[in-house]
Amino acid sequence: MAGKVDLARELWAFMRERKKWWLGPIFVTLFLLGSLIVMTQGSAVAPFIYALF
Numbered sequence: 001m002a003g004k005v006d007l008a009r010e011l012w013a014f015m016r017e018r019k020k021w022w023l024g025p026i027f028v029t030l031f032l033l034g035s036l037i038v039m040t041q042g043s044a045v046a047p048f049i050y051a052l053f
Helices: 002-018 023-040 046-052
Strands: none
Touching: 002 023, 023 046
């Protein structure tokens, strides 16, 4: 878990230092899509979620 927190902290520092604010929404969207796929894996809702993509 500490590795994930360090990665998030390092990404935030990179975006802040280099003024790459446009990367923030991309990372958030990727995280949300990934967590949606992981959460619905093996559930009855999964076929409906995969139909959206």
